[in-house]
Amino acid sequence: MGMTISEKILAAHAGKKYVEPGELINAKLDIVLGNDITAPVAIKEFENLGLNKVFDPDKVVLVPDHFTPNKDIKSAEQAKVLREFAYKYNLTNYFEVGRMGIEHCLLPEQGLVLPGDLIIGADSHTCTYGALGAFATGVGSTDMAAGMATGESWFRVPETIKFVFYNKLKPYVGGKDLILYVIGLIGVDGARYMAMEFTGETIKELSMDSRFTMANMAVEAGAKNGIFEQDEKTLAYIEKRAKRPYTLYQSDANANYDRIIEIDVSKIEPQVAFPHLPENTRPISRVGKVEIDQVVIGSCTNGRIEDLRIAAKLLKDKVVHPRVRLIVLPGTQEIYLQAVREGIAETVVQAGGVFSTPTCGPCLGGHMGILAKGERAVSTTNRNFVGRMGHPQSEVYLSSPAIAAASAVLGRIADPKEVDEDAV
Amino acid sequence: MLFKGRAFKFGNDIDTDAIIPARYMNTSDSMELAKHCMEDADPEFVNKITPGDIIVAGKNFGCGSSREHAPIAIKYAGISGVVAKSFARIFFRNAINIGLPIFESPEAAEAVNEGDQIEIEAETGVITNLTRGETYQAKPFPGFMQELISSGGLMAYVREKGVKNG
Ligand code: SF4
Numbered sequence: 001m002g003m004t005i006s007e008k009i010l011a012a013h014a015g016k017k018y019v020e021p022g023e024l025i026n027a028k029l030d031i032v033l034g035n036d037i038t039a040p041v042a043i044k045e046f047e048n049l050g051l052n053k054v055f056d057p058d059k060v061v062l063v064p065d066h067f068t069p070n071k072d073i074k075s076a077e078q079a080k081v082l083r084e085f086a087y088k089y090n091l092t093n094y095f096e097v098g099r100m101g102i103e104h105c106l107l108p109e110q111g112l113v114l115p116g117d118l119i120i121g122a123d124s125h126t127c128t129y130g131a132l133g134a135f136a137t138g139v140g141s142t143d144m145a146a147g148m149a150t151g152e153s154w155f156r157v158p159e160t161i162k163f164v165f166y167n168k169l170k171p172y173v174g175g176k177d178l179i180l181y182v183i184g185l186i187g188v189d190g191a192r193y194m195a196m197e198f199t200g201e202t203i204k205e206l207s208m209d210s211r212f213t214m215a216n217m218a219v220e221a222g223a224k225n226g227i228f229e230q231d232e233k234t235l236a237y238i239e240k241r242a243k244r245p246y247t248l249y250q251s252d253a254n255a256n257y258d259r260i261i262e263i264d265v266s267k268i269e270p271q272v273a274f275p276h277l278p279e280n281t282r283p284i285s286r287v288g289k290v291e292i293d294q295v296v297i298g299s300c301t302n303g304r305i306e307d308l309r310i311a312a313k314l315l316k317d318k319v320v321h322p323r324v325r326l327i328v329l330p331g332t333q334e335i336y337l338q339a340v341r342e343g344i345a346e347t348v349v350q351a352g353g354v355f356s357t358p359t360c361g362p363c364l365g366g367h368m369g370i371l372a373k374g375e376r377a378v379s380t381t382n383r384n385f386v387g388r389m390g391h392p393q394s395e396v397y398l399s400s401p402a403i404a405a406a407s408a409v410l411g412r413i414a415d416p417k418e419v420d421e422d423a424v
Numbered sequence: 425m426l427f428k429g430r431a432f433k434f435g436n437d438i439d440t441d442a443i444i445p446a447r448y449m450n451t452s453d454s455m456e457l458a459k460h461c462m463e464d465a466d467p468e469f470v471n472k473i474t475p476g477d478i479i480v481a482g483k484n485f486g487c488g489s490s491r492e493h494a495p496i497a498i499k500y501a502g503i504s505g506v507v508a509k510s511f512a513r514i515f516f517r518n519a520i521n522i523g524l525p526i527f528e529s530p531e532a533a534e535a536v537n538e539g540d541q542i543e544i545e546a547e548t549g550v551i552t553n554l555t556r557g558e559t560y561q562a563k564p565f566p567g568f569m570q571e572l573i574s575s576g577g578l579m580a581y582v583r584e585k586g587v588k589n590g
Binding site: 024037038040041044045048049051066067071072074075078121122123124126138139140141142143145146149150154188189192193219222223224277364365366383385386387388392 | 437439445447449450451465483487488489490491493496513514517568577579582583
């Protein structure tokens with residue numbers, strides 16, 4: 001019996017020739033990641049072990065991105081715990097404010113995560129790196145602490161669901177719409193404990209930024225990881241970034257899948273997930289009139305340059321609706337600078353929007369755009385749970401950057417075609 | 425080990441933002457987190473419970489964030505264990521790692537009513553509903569996880585095995 005790409009990566013890191021779903025293995029890690037929320041808990045646990053070093057100072061990555069630049073005294077104290085730990089243990093990859101970004105935009109950009117890697121991160125969206133053909137999964141702080149100490153972690157080898165996307169995408173349909181559609185199809189626990197493997201002719205055409213968006217939201221279907229096989233696009237992306245060797249894996253033709261789901265993308269419209277679960281998806285034509293107070297464009301899901309370009313294209317020479325606050329948060333400093341160079345920042349500001357420094361900010365209701373009671377936001381983030389962006393009685397509608405930008409202009413959830421003069 | 429307490433019922437897909445909202449994530453103090461346990465699902469929850477009580481929920485309990493603050497908030501609020509139809513993956517891992525007893529039993533999740541007196545025997549996974557005179561069986565953990573649990577969580581297990589990082 002052949003193996004899937006996920007099984008091959010796990011087997012290689014466990015020093016085995018073959019693994020199968022359900023098997024419990026102990027495996028070596030290439031990267032252990034933490035942020036300003038999860039790492040302080042892990043650091044406390046790690047210090048209790050009384051070791052004088054982490055397993056490898058090049059492989060432990062700390063990114064203070066959630067409540068930074070520090071939003072209050074408590075979060076300043078948490079960020080300080082990371083900083084002091086990073087200096088004490090000589091970590092190569094600690095990213096200070098002004099040089100950092102949202103972790104899942106930053107690590108791929110910096111070439112820290114590569115094809116064939118096995119990665120754990122104390123953040124549920126660690127699965128983002130599956131876009132590069134890595135096996136990456138979110139864990140908790142205690143797993144992170146043990147990982148920092150031993151360079152290993154235990155895994156249950158997941159079953160894999162294979163998604164085969166075919167046909168051509170409609171205008172303004174991208175990675176975000178595909179993944180929202182999939183979550184709507186299988187539900188928020190549809191892939192619980194499993195691997196989601198994204199394949200097919202449509203995927204070959206899809207940009208890396210769109211692939212990151214899709215892998216990012218695998219956890220929103222309950223999955224352990226989302227993964228893509230590498231192709232020319234992956235290699236073009238990592239070529240200039242990789243600072244160490246990497247290994248390419250492909251699924252065998254006779255690999256074993258729990259299910260294979262085929263999706264004709266030519267039938268998929270831009271998608272919106274209604275409150276309060278990412279599975280409450282509707283095609284844009286069935287959204288109806290939903291007036292909004294705020295639009296957020298950013299996050300580890302859609303804070304990359306392609307996302308900002310699409311938004312800027314729709315905002316160009318327009319103004320944000322008088323009742324709406326538009327907040328744009330680029331994913332990293334590099335993306336920020338690129339957006340400034342391309343005139344994206346100017347377009348946003350001229351339209352009457354906020355162009356912020358990189359931070360998770362409002363995505364998790366941290367700062368930089370919290371919702372009051374009864375307010376509604378369209379957001380390119382990944383979760384619309386009760387209270388996620390602020391008051392427990394506020395609402396979040398998840399969408400692509402295109403829908404978000406169009407909605408900012410019209411003051412209600414809108415089809416990008418409504419503001420795109422070139423569209424017929 | 426035997427747990428005994430009143431059941432507090434919750435629905436499907438209770439996410440980590442409902443268990444402990446992110447607005448309280450600027451601290452990792454366990455007792456501080458406990459004060460806001462389940463706040464966005466039931467603002468009165470922490471005032472209603474007494475130590476030892478048990479959460480009984482539907483499918484996919486703990487979905488969403490990887491924050492370990494979620495099982496920590498539950499544990500330090502005084503909840504002795506969580507019974508659910510199923511658990512989200514990272515929550516499941518975190519609960520085992522920090523020593524919050526969890527039990528997967530679709531049967532119990534269906535049959536138990538709010539306020540029922542529940543008794544759980546951790547080793548066997550037998551859940552007894554003292555109010556209704558019924559018993560249900562939770563899925564047993566695989567051997568490796570039992571080892572983790574009996575060591576007292578992952579860090580204790582790592583310590584037991586000895587860390588070989590130099
Ligand atoms: S942007 Fe949102 S989902 Fe992504 S890491 Fe930050 S808080 Fe989490």
